[in-house]
Amino acid sequence: MPLDEGLALYAAAVEAAGLGLPLLEIGSYCGRSTLLLADAARAAGTVAVTVDHHRGSEEQQPGQEYADPELADPEQPGRMDTLPFLRRTLAAAGLEEHVVAVVGASPVVAAAFGGNGGGRFGLVFVDGGHTDAHAGADYASWAPALAVGGLLVIHDVFPDPADGGQAPYRVWSRALASGAFVEAGRTRSLRVLRRVGAGH
Numbered sequence: 763m764p765l766d767e768g769l770a771l772y773a774a775a776v777e778a779a780g781l782g783l784p785l786l787e788i789g790s791y792c793g794r795s796t797l798l799l800a801d802a803a804r805a806a807g808t809v810a811v812t813v814d815h816h817r818g819s820e821e822q823q824p825g826q827e828y829a830d831p832e833l834a835d836p837e838q839p840g841r842m843d844t845l846p847f848l849r850r851t852l853a854a855a856g857l858e859e860h861v862v863a864v865v866g867a868s869p870v871v872a873a874a875f876g877g878n879g880g881g882r883f884g885l886v887f888v889d890g891g892h893t894d895a896h897a898g899a900d901y902a903s904w905a906p907a908l909a910v911g912g913l914l915v916i917h918d919v920f921p922d923p924a925d926g927g928q929a930p931y932r933v934w935s936r937a938l939a940s941g942a943f944v945e946a947g948r949t950r951s952l953r954v955l956r957r958v959g960a961g962h
């Protein structure tokens with residue numbers, strides 16, 4: 763994530779943390795964006811919840827565009843395991859106690875912990891799988907758990923297919939079309955929407 767997008771995510775997290783609710787991230791990876799949510803949560807006396815199965819997205823698998831051999835599971839060659847890297851990142855920053863790291867597939871975690879509405883989160887940051895199936899499921903699973911007044915932040919929104927995959931853009935469009943969200947910011951591919959009513 764480029765610096766300006768990171769700063770925009772941090773600003774959204776600081777604002778949303780003012781609601782006093784936990785902040786949610788889908789897609790922890792090695793913890794870089796988690797640090798931004800965690801610091802905002804710490805300052806507001808809440809926590810950041812970050813969800814990832816830690817086996818990597820399609821484009822991060824061996825041989826794919828964003829593969830990183832250093833993230834291989836030492837006991838299962840050919841599989842990734844980013845969980846140890848997340849833990850080290852949080853520990854090095856002194857932010858472990860401000861983060862609840864949940865290991866699992868996003869829709870499964872949502873069904874168990876956070877789905878079905880209830881307004882449990884002040885911010886939902888969608889940066890997990892970038893296929894239509896995954897990004898769409900993340901939105902459908904977690905948007906109901908975003909409080910009115912809370913912020914939905916979506917990464918890698920590219921209106922032009924020449925710039926990148928379209929799934930996050932379709933999620934962003936779907937959220938706006940629902941009437942439950944209004945646009946609250948855009949910094950490069952990072953888009954911020956505010957929940958103004960029920961629905962998704």
Ligand SMILES: C[S@@+](CC[C@H](N)C(=O)[O-])C[C@H]1O[C@@H](n2cnc3c(N)ncnc32)[C@H](O)[C@@H]1O
Pocket residue numbers: 763788789790791792793794795796813814815816817818819844866867868869889890891892896
């Ligand atoms: C683009 S990376 C996240 C980057 C991170 N937010 C950052 O800025 O540092 C996407 C992450 O989503 C995770 N992921 C993909 N599909 C998922 C799913 N269905 N459930 C849980 N995690 C998933 C992958 O394991 C990967 O770590």
